[in-house]
Amino acid sequence: MSVFSMSKRQVESWMEPFQPGKDHPFDLASKAHLCKRAAYAAPPSLIRALEGKSPLECAHFFVQGEPESQDYERIEGLRDSFLALDDKSYIAASWLARMELTRHPLRQRVALFWHDHFATGARKVQNPLWMEEQVRAFEEDGLGSFPKLLERVIKGPAMLKWLDADLNRRGHPNENLGRELLELFTLGRGHYSEKDVQEASRALTGWRIHRGGFSFFRRVHDGGIKRILGETGRFDGDALLALLLRQEACANFLAGKLCQAFVGPNVPEEAVKDFAKVLRDKELHIGRSLEVLLASRLFYDPRFRGTKIRSPIAFLLWMARSMEGYMAPRVLYQEAAKLGQRLLDPPDVGGWPQGKAWLAEAPWILRARLASRIGRGQKPGPLFPDLEDRLGDLSPTRVLEELLSRLYPEGLPAPKVALLRQQAKEGRSLPRKQFLAGLFGSLCSLPEAWSE
Amino acid sequence: MGAIEENSLSPKMDRRGFLGQASASGLGLLGLPKSFWEGRGGSQKRLLLVLEFVGGNDALNMIVPSGHDAYYRARPRLGLRKGLLPLGEGFSVPKGMEGFQRMFREGEAAVVHGVGVPSHERSHFRARDIWHSGRPEQKKPQEGWLGRVLPRMKGFLPAAAVGDLELTLALRSGKRNVPALESVQDLQLDWDPQRAQEGRWLRRLAQLQQGSKGVAAEVGKVAKASMEQAERLRKSFAGWRAATPFPTDRLGRGMRFVASLFEAPLDTRIVYLRHFGFDTHAGQQRTHPMILRSFSKAVSALRIQLKACGLWDRCCVFCWSEFGRRVAENKSLGTDHGWAAPVLLLGGGVKGGFHGTFPSLTDLADGDLKAHVDFRALYGALLEDWLGLPKLSHPVPKMQGLFL
Known part of the structure; x- marks a missing residue:
């Protein structure tokens, strides 16, 4: 019986590793599918690199990446000179060059995923240096621990500026940062109340940009007791992040977005739940979770191949x-x-x-x-x-x-x-x-x- | 004026390019869908060109209050005196805007006094966000005032931004990605079907769009429609000649493209164009008249062109800037960010003349003219009364009596 005929057999988890068999060989088409999703394209050299590897080993290969080429290192070495031009289009162009030349394409693909997730616009930030810092966070921590990435991005000057952190003070809360943190970055719509947004914004008071970096200004911080998502305490920004990351909704939300990015637009809800469990088990470590996803039965299910419209x-x-x-x-x-x-x-x-x-x-x-x-x-x-x-x-x-x-x-x-x-x-x-x-x-x- | 009259009874108004070329190339009258034959001219739909003066236009040196002493007192060095072209009611335009003056005298240009955002806002960024979104209450607006209505519009290319890679917020929509176009070529395939080989490829490419599965099948459908549209466009543009020379500067080239977009059978109703260089903090006596002349010349060419094809009566050019400038000149022969300014509406269907009251030159808000017309009153009028879009909810009543 086909492993794909879900209706006939209740499966344990969509995250079980794909088991190649006679009906479902780990063939060229499957490998090309993996390459295109993990690396944008499937040139013959990449297909050859997967020869003899199992689906799990292949997923591992993409998460690990290969040593970068000299061309890439040269581009990487030019980053600082691009910065000196003080023009966002050069920051963007140099990032695109890395996407083209990298031998660790999954890292760049995930970095672009985070740019979309934490969508920050240079036209408001108006500081290419800060945008570059954010891009670095996506590239360096995008495949790592989500809690670490979240903290780095949200405390980055680009995000603080983008979401008006400076305007959020004790007694005069600005909900911009608090709202997007809950709605777009961690929990998703429907998993918090308006009151939670207000209280979270109070917790975030005092976060400011100072000399181009993050700074906590105790003077404008609201140190009072807040009640957020059912918990009561004198939350500050850091405690708020920890609280959000503990929520079941957070893993679910990330799982949904990652499934959409790597599997396709119509992933069944149970499959998303299964992947959320993986994320929780791996303590929201993105690379380790993707390694499971990219080797899963879900990922190789023919129904999802070719379903993603390319940006x-x-x-x-x-x-x-x-x-x-x-x-x-x-x-x-x-x-x-x-x-x-x-x-x-x-x-x-x-x-x-x-x-x-x-x-x-x-x-x-x-x-x-x-x-x-x-x-x-x-x-x-x-x-x-x-x-x-x-x-x-x-x-x-x-x-x-x-x-x-x-x-x-x-x-x-x-x-x-x-x-x-x-x-x-x-x-x-x-x-x-x-x-x-x-x-x-x-x-x-x-x-x-x-x-x- | 009805469609048939335009197309058949006034041959000199015939859109030579589109219609002439179509029959010359053997397509003739028969076998073509009605929509193509009638093209733009057959539709009664109205067109809107939004022209943004980027940087904060010093409107006091454009619609010059030459009859007001207070103007000259505030601007001993920058106040315009020589060569002014009178509009009446104590206002003039500077030399170089002869084309605009003519339009105004012929009742095809409206000057709406004292328009601005509801709160005094001197940041370019913030003021532009407010104008572009039409939502002053939003801290970081996501959708433009035009982008918001796009999902209600049908057709191949209902809206386009011209000459601009950076899509303006005004056209942004969460539901539809709008292309920013640099030239007509952007809408045509690279292959020339006149050359036997490439013609064969094109036919084959059309065949290649069939027989796909899943998502690709949907792409194939869009591709087929695109190829047909591109071919129709190629024929249209191949014969398109401007009826009048357009200026060759950036704005003039953009304006020429705008004219061709409106004339082509593209269903384009909204085009967005930007004119740069208005942030005149210093030395504005040299630069400001130049960009105004460029504006006047470009828009005059557009008028001649659209008149020739019978579209001028159905086109409205809406000119605005994020704010006006300080009434008093600064020490560097420039002017700093201000508040209220007139908005211009040009077109055959516009009720020309002055609208509203001119703000006081002495009762100022921190040195700036006070805005007494909420800019959203214009948006309401443009969307509903001009474009005829279904009733929208407005936070402020729309302005009346702007159109014939």
Whole structure:
């Protein structure tokens, strides 16, 4: 009996490790699915790296990451000079460069997830240095302990400024920080009352930015007794964080968001609960919990494969990382912005609208245009190395096979492959550039290019 | 004026680009959906161009109270005296705004006095947030006053921001991602179907959109519609010629694109454009007249263009800035952040002339003109009376009598 036929057999937990069997081999399609979700793309080198590994070992591989390349280290080394430019777009571009080049892609994917979770807008913070500090927190602690990450982000000057912590004083509470802390960062709507927000805001009084860093100003702190989520005490900000992290709702909330980010939009509620239990067991350690999720029956269930609409950044990284190339970071930044995702400037505290919100006619054209422009590779091309250099003098049909194995290792419907073969065949009589533009443009404008 | 009259009875108003090109390319009249044939011109829907003067426009040196001594007393060095172009009622515009003056005299420009946010707000950031959201009570607004109505609008591209990568808050919506466009090309595929090879690819690309499963099947549907729309656009824009030269500066180029968006069969009703350089703390006698001239010239070109295709009567250009500037000049030949300022409405359907009362130049709020018209009164009028959107709930009554 199929392990996927839930209705017939009550399963223990959706978080049980995926057990490859005859009906459900741990095949190329499964591995490509994992690579695309954990690393945006599944180039052949990455698939090869998974050879001989079990699903658990594969998940471990992505959580651990590989040592970074020299190119990456060079980019990393340039961070401080970008800072000196005092321009948020350089901070964003340098982050995108790290996303393209990293050999620890899951770390960057999770960092971007946190940017969406803790959505902070540079346009209000107006201090690139503070935004950079927040990005560092996402990159360094994103796969670590959530309590540590939460504290670091929420006490970061970017967040304090974004949510007006300075305006929150004893006797004059400002609920901005308190409300978002409960609603967006830890518990989610429906798991607290308005009174809890007011009391939590009192606990947070005295948190200020001082000389570019966090500081606790006892003078403006409300040291009185508060009653929050059923507990009474002289809560300060730190005690409040500890209280929130203890709530069952916190793990549930994070589990829901992580499932949506890594499994898809329609994860059953019981599965989310099962993952929340994992999170609690691992004391909200994100990396260790993701290791379980990415090896779980839930994750490999065919029903959830290909169900996630790619955001513009995910789309761009899919193309670049599939070709094991990169786009100039400033270009990448601008292209993503044009497609509607301007890094460090999410539309609101709730992050970017997800999934189908991206899908519309004008954005479809923008993505298709970009794909054929990459194919054309007019130097300096948007993608390096240029396709022409990357693919050498392979015959047109070999070019198609090569591109298919990079972009769609899990395969495409047969009639589509037949159409593409025809296009490749006709390519013999064309100038190389024109041929590549057409073929790459077609491949990256397929409906399948929009989801992972 | 009805759609049919426009299209068939006034050939000189015929939108040569769209309609002419369509028949020239063999599509003719038949076989095309009615919506395409009628294009924009066939619809009675009204258009709104929002033009933001970014930085806080010194409106006292734009709609100059040249009949008021208090103005010259407060501005001994910056007060404009020479070459003024009178509007009447003791107001003038500076030299360079001849185009605007003409529009005003012909009753196609409205000046609404004394508009501002309800509380005296001198931070660019905060004032802009309030204007953009239309929600002064919100500490950090998430949705724009236009973004909020977008889900009610249908069509291919109901709204667009032009020439701007950073999508303005005014158009932000939690429900729909709005594209920011730099040029017409952004809406067309890179492939040229006139070239045999690429034409074949395009047909094949359309075939490739079929036969997908799950989410991809939904993408395929959108893709198919997009490709059809892109092709229609390509044909349209291929023949589009501006009826008048547009200025070649940033604003002029943007304005030209706006005209083409309104004329194209895109269902575009709201376009957002920004004009920069208004934060004139120093040396404004040089820069301010320049950007005003650029505004006047660009909007005059738009008027000629839209008149030529019969759209001017259905278009309203709404010009605003986050605040006006201090009445008294500062020591650096500039002006600092102020409060109230007039808002301009331009278009064939606008009831021209002065609206409201001019704020006192002597009874000031900490040196600034007092706002006595809540900016939301304009929004209400624009959304309901102009765009004809279903009744919205307004915290303040909408302004009456702005449109014909």
